[in-house]
Amino acid sequence: MEFRILTESSDWQGIIGEIWRFKGAPNDRNNPILPSYWQFLQIRLPELPETPIPKLATLSWFLREEQKRDWVDHRLVSIDPTLHVFSPTTEQVVFFWHGRNPSQGVIHPDFGEPGGSPWYDERPRLPRLRVEPSVVSNPSPGHLMPRPAFSPALTSAPGQVRKPKALSIILPYHNDPSHLFVPLQPFPDTRHTQTKTFQFPSRYYPLRFSQSNPNHEPILTNDTNEAWPASELEGLWLGSYGPHGTEVLYLHSPEECRINAWKVTGDVNVPRGVITWRFHSRYQTGPECIPPAAGLDSLPESCRIFKGSAHVCGTGFIPALESWIDCIVVVFDRDDIKVYWESLRHTSRYRRYKGRDISLETVPNESDSGIRVPPVWD
Template structure:
């Protein structure tokens, strides 16, 4: 028999084989007979499993064995490690989970950008800010009880995608099942569907190689109607079932919420752009809307390619090396996160918003240019200050293109959306400059590649639970 032969394998070969399967499969294999069961708690085997999640030092978890670390922490929470993007309406958010020696475990942080682009907040309104990292949760092993302890950290900020700590309610991680709910914005002129996030047909930022944490899975809430059954006097957001299916996702939420089968409505009133932290759904079964359960943001694994960009001055420059996470400044909204990728079919470079604003929300393409539309220096508008700011006097080595950008009025209503002309310049392996020529020829934002963090160089405000990078 195969299993009998497997039990006769030398230990070194057995260890190599266990590296090829995940922890649950290791347990199944080593539980098939008494001979293999001897290795069930072999620390070297579980060291290999922990290494999949970059846990290589037992000291990170109070010196426990790798078997204990994997079974109590890594198996359940290891898939959290990395970046996640939420579907919070319009704005979205990015959260990051990383191994943290100071916390003796896993730390979860939300990316927070300083509001606005004032001179005090950044070197120039043309340059994006690096995010600050607000700690909101730590997961560690108690050295006393040897149990997993999850500590939620509250702080005062304007990001609403991660719930605040509450004295009488505990937060927890959940997995929400797949859903076909899409978000709509209702205005007196009608309803407009917001970009699906993720879009089933175009989601280059979604990392399908990562799994979800092994926590409780719950059915996603579902709306009961396609259109709201009442006409309010102010704008609001609602969800409705569509053809677009979104995959299962991580949720960070209160433990005592309920999911009634109602149409999810969030009354935002006149301050729609600033009241997301008060987001509520409403039960429309009655004539007057009644407050319903909290809206549950869905967090999806965000791809972070370890791409090294090519020098755009080289003849062998490859457009695919632009793919990755980029940061860009927007005049009235501050720094936003984008995912730049190549649409091979259209031969087009696109920058999709991972975080957005009330004009152009997450999931929309901010700007794009076709590789066939490369320009020569003499074809650029010489009268624009933005041209000189972006391209300078020596424009020969730069790759410049004619492209398009997305603009919209407040709310991203269909009748307010439009495309405008832009000029894009690949200035270096890690910088793209874009002139929104028809809007403001003097504004030449520089989009910069996010290449990861240097945690050692960051400064920490322990009282505010925030770490700030040194700068570009």
């Protein structure tokens, strides 16, 4: 989710809220794509008043579907949701699965931990709304039953880590098509169905956006023995994860010579809030360690090659299925990295997200200016 000040030509002034939507060609699973930007909110600022009496801003909401579904009652969509700022909470996601034995659960990593999440922007960036008490649930496996054997689901429970204030979007009635307003999940999210009136809100946190080296001085040279600062790689990145598509990462250098790639968005195997791969710049190697299956032939002399480790797991991030495997990290420059997952025999690409140039974006549908598409990465 992104909020920006309206800069394109328009008859009004204000703020636009947009959702990042990753939709690429299914035949290219090795390269990330830039998101398209789908408008869901307009905050129209009033004209400067002629009197000292202030005027209220106007909020407009937009709902879009890629495919028309007759079972959605679009009359309810006209009932606008509302923006809220919720207080700090210890609530966290729990993944439940059902087998022959009683239901078991796995607590997913905390997301939004102050000081423990390098991607979290601690500056005061939330709207100046009244802070409301966070929704607290106390579910048990029983409220998930009965369910078919081996069927997974998400729920929530109190945790140990206190997460900061967050922005949320709340629908006025439980019968609204709430699935259209929340992130897509590959399995049921029971937080939204525990009772007829209970609605567990999603929490949105501000992200850091660092773009190192504004002078564009090269960090890599043909002298592969020359030291270079790993911190030059810090910032938001987009990475390819095969059938899961493009995911958002934050590369962080917690100490000299070390890089951790944190997931800001995740998938059913390795969720958000987890290190997906890591390497130490002292463990530099050469192209002779790269097998032909990696498809990394004819590498430029200026690239750096490192031995690292990558995080893999089965569905649900269950500890019994979790492991670290060897990987090879090829740093082409500050904006382009490829990782070869050795035991998976798969190479994925990661590219720095540099922000947007509104002037280069296109509007595919002339009748709907709320969907903007950036130029395709070369």
